[in-house]
Structures are given as structure tokens and as C-alpha cells.
Amino acid sequence: MTGRRFDWPDLLFGVFLIAVAAGTFAATWRLAGGTAADMGPGYMPRAIALVLLGFGLFFAGRGLVRAHAGIERVQLRPILGIGVSVGVFALLIESAGLAAASFAAIVIAAVASRESRFFEVILFGLFVTAGAVLLFVKALALPVAIWPW
Amino acid sequence: MELFDNLLLGLSTALQWNNLIYCLIGVVIGTAIGVLPGIGPIPTVALLLPFTFGLEPASALIMLAGIFYGAQYGGSTTAILVNVPGETSSVVTCLDGHEMAKQGRAGPALAIAAISSFFAGTVATIVIAVLSLPLAALALKFTAVEYFSLLVLGLFAAVILAHGSVAKSLAMVFLGLLIGTVGIDVNSGIARMTFGVPALADGLDFVPVAMGMFGLAEIIANLERPEVRQVVSQKLRDLIPSRADLKAAFPAMLRGTFIGSALGVLPGGGAALPPFTAYALEKKVAKDPSRFGKGAIEGVAGPEAANNAGAQTSFIPLLTLGIPANALMALMIGALMMQGIQPGPQVMTEQPQLVWGVIASMWTGNLMLLIINLPLVGLWVSMLKIPYRLLFPAIVLFCCIGTYGISNSAFNVWLMLGCAVVGYFFIKVGVEPAPLLLGLVLGPQLEENFRRAMQLSDGDPSVFLTRPISAVLLGVVAVMLLAMLSPAVLKTRKQALAE
Numbered sequence: 001m002t003g004r005r006f007d008w009p010d011l012l013f014g015v016f017l018i019a020v021a022a023g024t025f026a027a028t029w030r031l032a033g034g035t036a037a038d039m040g041p042g043y044m045p046r047a048i049a050l051v052l053l054g055f056g057l058f059f060a061g062r063g064l065v066r067a068h069a070g071i072e073r074v075q076l077r078p079i080l081g082i083g084v085s086v087g088v089f090a091l092l093i094e095s096a097g098l099a100a101a102s103f104a105a106i107v108i109a110a111v112a113s114r115e116s117r118f119f120e121v122i123l124f125g126l127f128v129t130a131g132a133v134l135l136f137v138k139a140l141a142l143p144v145a146i147w148p149w
Numbered sequence: 150m151e152l153f154d155n156l157l158l159g160l161s162t163a164l165q166w167n168n169l170i171y172c173l174i175g176v177v178i179g180t181a182i183g184v185l186p187g188i189g190p191i192p193t194v195a196l197l198l199p200f201t202f203g204l205e206p207a208s209a210l211i212m213l214a215g216i217f218y219g220a221q222y223g224g225s226t227t228a229i230l231v232n233v234p235g236e237t238s239s240v241v242t243c244l245d246g247h248e249m250a251k252q253g254r255a256g257p258a259l260a261i262a263a264i265s266s267f268f269a270g271t272v273a274t275i276v277i278a279v280l281s282l283p284l285a286a287l288a289l290k291f292t293a294v295e296y297f298s299l300l301v302l303g304l305f306a307a308v309i310l311a312h313g314s315v316a317k318s319l320a321m322v323f324l325g326l327l328i329g330t331v332g333i334d335v336n337s338g339i340a341r342m343t344f345g346v347p348a349l350a351d352g353l354d355f356v357p358v359a360m361g362m363f364g365l366a367e368i369i370a371n372l373e374r375p376e377v378r379q380v381v382s383q384k385l386r387d388l389i390p391s392r393a394d395l396k397a398a399f400p401a402m403l404r405g406t407f408i409g410s411a412l413g414v415l416p417g418g419g420a421a422l423p424p425f426t427a428y429a430l431e432k433k434v435a436k437d438p439s440r441f442g443k444g445a446i447e448g449v450a451g452p453e454a455a456n457n458a459g460a461q462t463s464f465i466p467l468l469t470l471g472i473p474a475n476a477l478m479a480l481m482i483g484a485l486m487m488q489g490i491q492p493g494p495q496v497m498t499e500q501p502q503l504v505w506g507v508i509a510s511m512w513t514g515n516l517m518l519l520i521i522n523l524p525l526v527g528l529w530v531s532m533l534k535i536p537y538r539l540l541f542p543a544i545v546l547f548c549c550i551g552t553y554g555i556s557n558s559a560f561n562v563w564l565m566l567g568c569a570v571v572g573y574f575f576i577k578v579g580v581e582p583a584p585l586l587l588g589l590v591l592g593p594q595l596e597e598n599f600r601r602a603m604q605l606s607d608g609d610p611s612v613f614l615t616r617p618i619s620a621v622l623l624g625v626v627a628v629m630l631l632a633m634l635s636p637a638v639l640k641t642r643k644q645a646l647a648e
Contacts, residue, residue, distance in 0.1 A: 008578075009578035012577075013317065013320075013580055016574070017320060017324070024327060024342065027341075027342045027344065028341060035608055036603050036609075037603055037604060037606075038604065038608075039336075039600050039603065040337065041336070044330050044596045045341055048326050048330065051323050052324060055319070056320075058316070071578065072373070075373045077372075078369045078370075078372035078373055079570070079573060081372075082365055082368060082372075082569065083566060083569070083570065085542075085545055086365070086545065086548075086549055086562060086566040087566060089546070089549040089553075090553075090559045090566070091559075093549075093553055093559055093562070094559055098550070101549075102550070105542075105545060105546045105549055106542045106543070106546055107542075109541065109542035109545040109546070110538070112541075113372055113538045115538045116538050120539070125542075128542070128546060132546060132547070136550055136554065140200050142550070142554050143557060144553070144554075144557065
């Protein structure tokens, strides 16, 4: 990603906007547009998507013409660690309860950092899980099961 | 005097026991996150939003507001003691504040920062009270046409005065507007872009979006940089500043308060722009500008006053017009809507005890901050010893639980994950996510007013230019956009926002 032939940030942002605009057109093509005086549900989304398409083309074009800008290298460890942690929480919270979901989320999130230490994480995870259960379920009365049974 | 009646009404709300306690909770949490780098007020407010649902509207807003201005205090403490700005608004405080600490004058620096903040907070409270009435009266005359133009002005001004490339920020506003149209169309009852997901019928909840883009994406980006260890070596001896210190700081405090109050009202102002401007001004009016950066007390007093005044007066557009000046105020609008209050000029007349209670609570909150910050400063500094490797998993967990708690749906947690990935992408390509949040929150109102205006005018867009108030508002937008294209303005803006 460190190629210097394009302005990568501009180019990628432009492509992203074009993709969003295209997705919007695809998702709303069946909705009625209506007229300006009597707008249908599809009017505003498509109008905004059109503007986004314009911005996208502008940035992508500028990114192709202007050179000399790379992107800092993407590191996989942080994004994977945090991503999997949140995903596991979403999967566990309804089936396994808050305690298990919290502990799993803490331990997996800790993997995202190179500096985490194994025993410290386990202890800290137990501590924060207990704290979260007390704070959210007991004190703030969040209606969620603590245990899977 | 109507003004005093209103302030008294506000004080009677703010001084209720439970509201005092919520205010205290707010400012304590605010100070804590202000001290801790790596978590800002936006994800914190987003996190606490779901739990304010059961509170009285006034209590909820008092607490959330406390987090916002409490964070300004906490941020300056770490800026002075360890040269780490807890928040962007305290970046300039580092320059002279930390220099003072190095010279063994950490105590006076902290005291001046706190006193300046308190002074500015008090003045700003009065400014809000004075300005709110005429603005709200003006806003009550607005029809859909004027309101649409006002929203456009708010969005554009927020983008132009904030950090980052204007073109990219504008694109982000539109992206936010687009996301805001997801859900069932109010007028026709037809689902738009819900992709058959029933959870999307009510539209995208902005809490997971805010937490994903501001909380989680920020953590992912932070983890890519190596951790910097903080060493706190300062011994705090005497906190009380000398008479000479006070004498030097007072004019700077006044100027900072004035700048902060003025800039805070502008959309996009908030807490980031005023301190930079105040610092530049102090340097300009000083007899010996070379002292700055070497521990000049004016360099602490001016920006600190400006940042606190700005943080508070940025509530004016929100309370009077229902328009958020920055992403955090957009969350406040969300808090109002969760309470079933439609933000807008009518809030002022329909819910006076809410609006004036929040305004008066800023003063009580500032008093509390003065007390919890000066004598207890050691406690806050010791929080810096918590290493980031332990802090971030806890933040991730709290984001998950908070998002889940909005409506007990795992869908929102997945949505937050998606927003975190997109937010990380935005950080990588150097785009600010704040305008997106503004667009998302204001989108439904903008569409509603646009459609109503077009219905009234029978589809003739010239109505926005033939109505005088609307024409003036849009004229301001045009002037701002044209000014942005001129190279001279572009250069000064770059300088003002640099550092």
C-alpha cells in the first residue's frame, strides 16, 4: 500500500463513496421518486447518492492525478483482535449470558495488543467482568441474563 | 427581569438533590475521561445515553453536559503535569503549562487553569442565559423553509470551522445524511434501504455508529502506535498562585473568556478552536512574546478560559435552535429525542425548567469541578498509572454492553463492529468522522423540512431565496464557501488549525 504513484487516501475514499452511491441506487431503484412538490420515498436517498457520486468521482480523479501520498501500513493484529472480540460478544450475549460474554470479550480484545500478559489479562478479565455485572445488571438494571442457565 | 426569573427557575431545578448528584456523577466521569488519554467525551456520552433513558430529561442532560465540560478540566490537568493533552482542546495548555511544571510551578499552573476555567464557566453561563431568549424568540418565527436553510447553514459552518479538508468533510456530511434516510419513510410508510432487516425499520441508531467510529476505531488506531510511558515526577507543593501570577493571568482570563464565548456559539466551534485562537491572541498582545512556550502564565490562563467558555456556549445553538454545533452536541440532541422531546426552538418555551436547569447546572458543575480538581489533583494523576493495555479491553467491553443495552439487541453490536471497521478506514485515509455524525442526526429533520417546504411552494426551489430570513442564511453559506476558495483565507485557516 505504500506505492507512491497515486494519492492513495484520496483514491480509496473516492472509490468508497462511489461504491456507497452505487449501492444506494441499487437498493432504492424500486422506490418511487415522485416530483419535487410531492416527493416519494426514493427521492432524497437518490438525490444524496447523486451528490456522493459526484464527490466520489472528484476524489478518485484527484487521487489518480496527484501523486506522493501513501497510507500507513495496516496492522492486522489490532483490528482482528478488537473485531473478533466484539463479534464474540454479540454471539455470546444472548445465549451464554453477560458474565461469559464479558470475560471472552476482554480476553480476546487483550490479544490485540502486543504488550498484554497472560495471567494479568485473566485476572483483570475476571475483575472487570464482576464489575460489569454489578454495575450494569445490579446497579443500572440492564435486563440481561448473567449466566447461561 | 425575565432573565433573573429564568435563572432562578434554572437554579431551583439544578439545586434539587438528585440533579446535584447527577451533575456530580457527570463531572467526575468527565474529569476521569479527560485525564485518561485514548477515550474522549464522545464515546463516553454515547455509552451512557442508553442509561439516561429512565432519568428525568433535565437530570439526563445535566449529567451528559457535566461529562463534556468536566473533560475539559481533566484534559488540562494531564497537559500541565505530564505534557499529555487528555483532549484536543488542551493541546495548547501543554505549551506553557508543562513548561511551568518543569520549573517547579505545577501548583500555580494547575490553580490558574482551574480558576480560569471556573471564571470562564461562570461568565459563559450568563452569556447563554442572555443570548438564549432573543435567539429562541427569533427561531419561533421560522417555518419549514427557514428551518431547512438554518440546518444547511449549521451543517456547512460546522464543517468549515472544524478540522480537516472541507471537501472531504462535506462528503462525510452527505454520507451521514444518506445513512439517516435508512428506515421507514415517515410520509409514505415504505421501508427504505433496510435490506429486509427489521431492526433497521426505525432507522440506524446513532449510538452504535458513534461508539464504533469514535470509540473502537480510535482504539484500533491507537494500538498500532507503540505505547508511550508517562512519568509523573512532579511533586505538588503549593497550589496557591502568587499575587503577581493572578495579576498577570487576569487580563488573559478575560480575553480568553470573550474569545471562547464568541467562538463557541458558532457551529463547529465547540471546544477545539477557541484555545488556539486565545493562545495566538495572548502571544500577540504580550509585551514580550518570547516568554511564550517557556512557562508564561498567560499562555495557560487565556486558552483554559477560552476552552471552557467555548465548551459551554456551544450549547446555545442546541438549546435555542435545536442545532448541534459539533458531534457531541449531536449526541445531546439524540438524548433529547430519546426522552421524547423534539429538539427545536419550541423546547425553550415548552420545557423551560429543562433548558434553564441545564444552564444553571453548568454553574454548579463548575463549582464542583473547582473543588474536585484542585485538592484531589493527586488522585487524578494516579489514574495515569493505569496502563493502556488494561484500559482498552475494558473500554471495548463497555462499548459492547452499552450498545447492547440501547434496545437489548445483538444487531446493534454488529452494527457497531461494522462502524468500527469503516471508522478505521476513515482514519487510514485521513477523514474526520465527526461531520458524518452531524449529518446522521440532522438528516431526518433536514429531509422532513425540505419536503414540507417543497410541498408548500409546490416544488419551486426558489422559495428558499425569496423568503428574507432563509435568503440571508443561505447567503452566509455561499459567502463561507466562496471565502474557502480564496487562497488567503485558506492559508490562515490552515495556520489557525495547525499544531
